[in-house]
Amino acid sequence: MYRLNKKAWKLLLAEVQKCSGNDQLSQMEQEIVIKRLEKLRTEKGSPVGLDELSETVLDIYPQFSEKVLKKATKANQAPGLITKIKWATIILGTSVGVIWVVNLPYPMIRWPIAKTVPILLLPSYISMDHNYRGAIHNLEQADQLINKATSPADIERGGEKIKTAKRNLDNLPVWFLGYYPQAYCNLFGCTWRFTVDEFETARQRVGRIEAIVFQDKNALVPLTQGEQTLKAAKQQYEQATNTQDREKAIASWQEGIDQLEQIPQQTLAAKTATAKLNAYKRDFENARIGNFITAAQEFDLAAEQAKSIQPKAASELWQQAINRINQVPLENPRYVEAQKLLVSYQSKIQGVVDPRSSKLIEGAKQFALAAAKSAQNPPHTEMKWKQIAKLWSTAIEQLQSIRVEDPGYLEAQKLLATYQTNLGILETRLQAEIESQSSLKQANEQIQRLIAAPPSEQQQFQAQIQGIINQLNTVQSGTTAYAEAQILISQAKKRLQQ
Template sequence: MYCLNKKAWQILHDEVQKCSGNDQVGKIEQEIVIKRLKKLRSQQGSPAGLDELRDTVIDIYPQFSESTLKQAARANQPPGIFAKIKWATILVSSSAGILWIINLPYPMIRWPVAKTIPILLLPSYMSMDYHYRGVIDNLEQADQLVNKATSPADINRGAKKVQAAKKNLEKLPVWFLGYYPQAYCGLFGCSWRFTLDEFETARQRVARIDAIVFQDQNAFTPFNQGEQILKAAKQQYEQANSTKDREQAIASWQEGIDQLAEIPQGTLAAKTAQSKLKAYKRDFENARIGNFITAAQEFDLAAEKAKQQQPQTASQLWQQAVNRINQVPLENPRYLEAQKLLAFYQGKLQSVVDPHSGRLIEGAKEFALAAAQASQNPPHTDTQWRQIAKLWSTAIEQLQRIRVEEPGYLEAQKLLATYQTNLGIIETRLQAEIESKTSLQQANEQIQSLITAPPSDSQQLKGQIQGIINQLKTIKSGTTAYAEAQTLLLSAQNRLKQ
């Protein structure tokens, strides 16, 4: 006779299919339980009862239907004589009733039994052991799913495991901690001890993981809202037909990015948002800069139409175009394009407002544009930096020729502030190039001297090599000497380790 007959196998197999999930974890759990049932199916011996069937599945599927287990247990019993069934039922019922009374959580009952016949308290300890193991198994799975989550599905699955662990924890009979026997006694001796510290640790761990699940699930609400705002704003921007509509879309776009950036750190939603924010910000910046340029072009077209009949209106429109272009930052890839448009629009503006200062401003912008183009793709030699600085200085000199009483004076001052700042940056780069070139030359001289006359003392040799390393480290990145300095630095560091 097999421990599990065909009918009981089919009943349990169907319920396992209902309890298992569709994800990878669910498939693994299903495979484990099916293997256990197959083992019972092929094992000869007495038919497996309700408790054995329950132990086979309940640690993996706490939600397994009790009625299904009972149905499978009944189906697994061999047919017998009614009289035997009757007397067996009476005997089992009587024994079960006595055991139930003995295992009640009352010291006056348990204490004498624990001192004389502790084996009768075995059901209490088996129940405690079963639920304790359920707490540990469910907490381990919940910990893996929650703390190493890769998707919201992992968080939700972890939440279910935490709830299952909580139910097991509630079933642990803490009331008889301290009553003998304290250890779980099986057929081969007592090997497991359940203490109050273990119970408190498990309860704290359940509370901690439950809190993480709560925070993670809540964090996905602003995450989903932020993504919806971003998608809607991007679609609105692509469909916009005017500057006003595009600016409204950009404002919504910024709102969505701000919402994603404010998601609480440490949550899966925050990690997911951070991995996407870089792309969102890049697209947002491209759209924002593109809107500045497109809006400036639209103002230019409107000004061209109005300049003959309404020169004052044309002047205001070109000023709007200039204001938009001025918002394109220096580090943006479209900066040079913007500077060309800026010089073009400002020339048109000055031709309407003030021809004299307009020519000076236009000339200054030409020098500034040449300087900006020449400074692209660094590093440059000190000679090149001096030429670039000279271009900026010429542009500044042009602007300084505009008098206070001229209409273009205010615009010239704004440009002057920008150009002087850029000149300061170039002078800083020039100084760094000169210093780095000098440091590299000195380092090479030290290396040559060391090769020509190396000291006999190893410590003195290491000291000189360390001095060369320190000299090479002063060479700044972004200079023409930096690449060679890094090669020499690596060689010197390897020589020092020998």
């Protein structure tokens, strides 16, 4: 570092020329001072201070400006820390500005730089690599969270991931598609190698997942509303004290189930709802059937209280009870209980409206019930079938005695049609039993004759056995003779094969 820098030298030189005259002596003085200053300019060492500068010029130019000396001394000082920082900041800022400009996402800027000074695009390469990795990573996570979601939290998290992936794709400049910076990638190992088609596919995938997120979030609304409706309806049903309140609760219950069933099937909400719907429907059905039976019992209680003074009103109440009971489906576990109540209410309503026909109908039902029980576990003997037929006939006779003008006539006719059909079926089975027993008896007689007097010729012997088999084949299944006939047929066939 020279002791006198250029800036200080120029200040001092200007003042020397100002102090110097035009005569020969003045010129000589000027040359002496200038030589002294030139010597300081060529010497290396610490910067010249104010005192040394004063000694250099004041002995020749006493009038030399002290202000210039101080200014030159200041200019001659080595730059301080703040100055260095300032210049470093200026240089750094300028460099950053240049790099920022060349890394702007404009092909007209980047392409020439990429071809000539690709190192200046290092921030772009780092950003591209980062955003490419981020796009792939976040897209895969979003896909997993959305398409295999198990809770609303997965949908929410997947939505955040797809937004991040979209930002990553937005930050990938279109000009880089298919571009591969060889030097940078050899050094840092780039992971991107997008083509235009792949980029568009990723964009479409983002759009599809965004749509799924939107649909799933929307579907969560009816799911929440439906579950809240069901919860409120169930609570309302449990707190209900009469049929009207229970029916209102059941209507709300059905509304909640309808809301869940209307959720789009491809959404997480629909899968969640489907998993719960069976339980909801089971509880709803139990509540609905329970309400039918409870309401019928309430109508029955009210009818019992009214029958002595208002028989017509009591009859209407029992009819209401019957209407409720008739809504209990056959497959419901409480169907048998409901049918018992139904029989009771029908009997009561008949007792109020038409005591005579109701008693005849009730008697016919008892005979029919006895006949049905006796007919269980067939086959039966001819004697038992006749006994059962007699029970059905008695029930039919009871119903036939009800007059056309009797209020119970219509019900009696319905039962009569059923009982006559049952009697017809029974008579068919009775006839089958009689014929089968006759065929078995004839076959046994043929067997006895064959044993007593077997023919001498084998062909004739086999013909008689075949005749016995044919006779046994006329024994019908479902008869008491059928099992024995099958045994005899088996034995006869074995004898034919000997």
